[in-house]
Amino acid sequence: MCGLAALSFHAPPGNAEVVLQAMSKHIAHRGPDDHGLMVLENGSAGVAHRRLSIIDLSPHGRQPLVNEDRTLALVCNGEIYNHQELRLDLEAKGHRFTSHSDSEVILHLYEEIGADVVLKLKGMFAFVILNLQTGDLFCARDPLGKKPLFYAKVPQGVAVASEIPALFKVPGLERAIDSEAVGLFLLRNLRNIPDPKTIYQAIRSLPPAHVLHIEKGIAGEARRYWHPSLVSQPTTPADVLEAFDLAVKRRSIADVEIGVLLSGGVDSTAIVDSLNRQGASDLRSYAFGVDEHDEELMRARRAAEMLGTRHTEIHFHAERQHALFDDLLRHHGQPIMALPLTHAMMLFEAIQADGLKVVMAGHGADEVFYGYNGAQNLASFSRFNDAFPGPFSRVLAGALSALFSTGRLGETLRLLAHKPGQRKTALYQHEASTLWPQLFKSPPALASIAAWSQPWFAGVPRLSYIDEAAFLGLMQENAHALTISGDLPAMAHGIEVRCPFMDQDLIELALTTPYDDKVKRTHNLSGGKMILKRALKDRIPADILYAPKRGFGYFVQEEAVLRGPWKARLDEAFAAPDDLSGLFNVKALLDAKSRFDQKDPSVPAILMAKLYALQRFQCLQGFGG
Template structure:
């Protein structure tokens, strides 16, 4: 896991060595173990440089991509690649980046892990390729030289990389299937193209003038959505979507528009076997996914919330580590709460004690969070939807203090295993469309029994009611609706649209696809990447092995959700592996803080002040009605929601990045 930077132009770029160094320095947290830059002249000749954090051993290596000097001097260059390394696989100097092919034709900067790199390496060796290192970076380079763009289909992992072909003067930038690893790009007013792991890297480049993207700002403020399109909240800054790539000559970059191509689409094959067979196969695939993600030359730990997803990872990982005769106990890291209804320590301790792990925990508190908000926003690059991001931040801070460098986490399970509340509505709709009336009634009754806080009738009706009726109904029920009165649309030039309203999402599989690729997972992955990398930690997500996701999408809906019970194949598949107290849990807390308690009881004064500050910072976008939302929630006139935090965080974000409208 690392941080990358790339800058290219048609003509020589003024002070390019310095600009590239600045772009990598600002993300030192992503890679404190090594740094490097390669600069390209108009003729294509590379100038290879190290930096203050480049280990001495790198300069002594006789490899075509290792630097011989640290000095960053001016010169005439049209392109540059920069890298910050977090050493995970092959800790030797041979893992230095930017890395090149033997003939220095292909150069790469890469962030991520290819989990099946050993298998791909064997295949490439059988085709005559030879390797300098034991890194997955070199495997990507050789795979590209062997298969071209099709190399992407060979990779099982999380990745974002930029490859420069010196001979053809072409850029190849790509991102993994689900966008676990970030990759942004921006073209400045003079036609200079820049790629980065984090948006803040662009703030150091000439021509940067931060303005908000009005439509995406509306999507976040009202609907709580970010990362659902290629656009970001910064006007002009785009992200390469998960499963997409760019492959173009640099002569095209002055068009101000790069053509992106999709290389991966969610696919599935209908499963024909029994529920028991599906559960067994699911468990075997999850186990294999975790096995691959235990490949590292450093210590690996696990996040443990006490829920089904993280607990299953801890239990499988424990068994796999025992098979490898690992000497050290597995380390787990958790967030507790001092408010009982949000606290999952009972379940966390069950797993920790049964698996005999070395358990570590932390407890979020509002007073501590107050001082951290500006720093977390800076690392996140864009505003975030709830204070749970702070809890996650604390967990990774604890991980760093315990000198663990890689973590396993359960992101992605809810999206393809139907773990969220909206999936119940999809289940009802599927039964209604297939005229299974008795089963529909039974499902609604069981859902209410297992989840008293859920309104099955509303979930069902929301799938049947026409879009034109939905918004007034949602407003009546105090749910998020279009065109809220607390946004002043004279200052926020956004269309009054409901994101993905026209998308197919009534069927359970369609809802999974939407959440995996647009509305849920991409946003959560950004939170996870920034919180982990802020602490120089690599986070791995076993539930996002594409083989597992595609298998689960092909299962009948009732194998995932039935009798008011979610994630059925996971529950059945972990029988005898995960403690029954966890397998049979029907409550779902999620990775939550006591935000409602903080707002309504403990420190309403803090939230009122934050809200006032956000309104002032918004440059007219938020009107005084926004303050009324906080007051009404505190006074019990309105149900708790995350709207106040979104408004507060948006104001902090505009101020932190000096964004204008």
């Protein structure tokens, strides 16, 4: 894990090296072990790197890495888990390696097959390759977006970095707000601003599974390269177990000690069990909870004792978490929901203090094996919808939805009224049609929702609704709990998080597994992830395997925090709320706060938490010029 920065200018500005040094310094927390920089002689382009040494701890692994004839230079943030197989093949073709770094295979593979390099990599990555002859940049982000990559248009050209604040070091960067980004952030299932948007009009996030060419200071269109099959195919528990164990094995390769996040749930328990079966021992494990009586912590203790780990518990501390929330906002460079990222920040603080650089975590299993509590309702609706898929049903449902516009019935009718690939868009547009005019002086266009969500379903055959919703959740909606939570709070403390359930091969297997194999037809609190549980039934005790589903930090929820220990801060923020450079109607913000205080269900805690995140971010960094 590391941090990177890159520049591509229209003309030599004369200060590219100075700017890159400033950008690199700002992301030093991502790579405290080493740093490197390379700039073209004419100053028109360059790359910089901050290193967190995990594989090949020697100076030979220092980046930027260059190829044999010094025509290409690479900076990479991430880990390539199949680097050993790729290296053997490349060496057989005559390539000469100067290190044992996993990243170096990217450079030589790019020499062989160009942009298709991303199709051969198994891992998590965001990287930039600089052409040392032309100054052009090739940028790429892994299929699930586990590693971030931001780029900005500036007067001199284009700047690229692992974190937004590093881009602020480039002279002339405009900071005008993107109102569409703020509007999307406020929608119910989103806890962060979704790709490719950022809070700033001039800055974009390269979406997961995309590549970008930057030539002579001009960024082209980002191109998607990963289109997994979403067509159901027969899958067995044995298939799942084999893919899972391989995913854990791939993530066990490191030249440093590996720890584990152990909640005592199915996913984290399975990871530690698999590590033990593959020869690990005396692992250090970590768990978070409200206090020592937390049900999740008690379960984690049981799992730790059973698995033989050296276990550490971290307890909720309201004031410390608010300070960490401010740190998160400063690192992220834009608004984001506090929970459960602040829980993770406390965990990674403790892990860093113990001297660990790498941990494994169970992120992703709920998204692809349908472990969330709402999965059974989605499966029931999908079975009904699949039975009446035709245009007549959609027309009838559309007519009825005009009569029943609110509540669960209205939502169901809206889903029935729209084609596959458009159903989530319809729900969000209905929500935004009410919410946005209430808050914004000039509401964003509803078309911005379709522009964000629907491209993910381009060329995809008809899907059952549960599969459609899950795929958008995996790629976009749940980034806060998946990719951001595995990078932002961890890298703020120089920690790499490896997630076996987000292994590309395992994900592709799960995406084609029929949802009837994942979700029980009978409703109960442990009715999801059934094929995974069947795969693990001989490894994990039933009381853990079939325990009710809980989320990370389940007993510390937004509403309790906002109405309790953070209430004074909330009151202070909304005593005279900021309108975000004229974006919001201040009277509407005051009204929303009043309704929240009165426990009006029209202002749920998740919306209030987002509005507070916007206010807090404004307080810390400010918007506009």
